[in-house]
Amino acid sequence: MKNLACYTLIFWVCIYCTPKKQISSSEDSNIKSIIENEKLNILYRGLKNYLTIYVPNSDSIKVSGLGVYKEQKNKYYITPAAGASMEITIIKFSKGKEIVEKREFRIVNIDKSFASIENKIGKITLSKEELANSKIEYYIPQFVMKLGKVGKFRYQINAEEPMVNYGDEFNKSVKEKIYNMKSGDIMIIDNLNFNPELQNVDLKKVTELVIYIK
Incomplete structure (x- = not known):
């Protein structure tokens, strides 16, 4: 099991x-x-x-x-x-x-799920350092179970083509892109991966997280 x-x-x-x-x-x-x-x-x-x-x-x-x-x-x-x-x-x-x-x-019933950083959802503002070293997680309000680690997620910087990052933390290549971002730039995170244990819950349909760079 x-x-x-x-x-x-x-x-x-x-x-x-x-x-x-x-x-x-x-x-x-x-x-x-x-x-x-x-x-x-x-x-x-x-x-x-x-x-x-x-x-x-x-x-x-x-x-x-x-x-x-x-x-x-x-x-x-x-x-x-x-x-x-x-x-x-x-x-x-x-x-x-x-x-x-x-x-x-x-x-x-399980409420709507969100992409989050430290349970922060919706639109948030972070420094480049805070974003680069953050962990992407599911967040469901009033949910007492741990949903486990995110296996992969999609991110988009400004108007660039959306890309996939594997794991719940940014890889080296994505971190380099983050450190090259400027104040006011935006990253959107969505499409968190599906955990097979939660086969009856569609966690891919998470509400996106929008991060503004300080």
């Missing part, structure tokens, strides 16, 4: 319950669960949402739900479909007893 580098999302779901309590109904209010980071209690539509589920003092667990897939022990991912929320069921097996926990996640 390929990791999402800087763009992998991990949820920790810990289930604590009274050992002597056996339930057959998931609606029993005595069964509580703890999510370490409530901000991560969301799923992004169109992505594999990775999570780690751990249940203390259990012989085994079973996790089920629409779009829930197991990769290895305690490691799962969810690919949510339609709807604004979804529920997963976690069953703990311990000494012949079953304890059932229901957990609901909110499903959100």
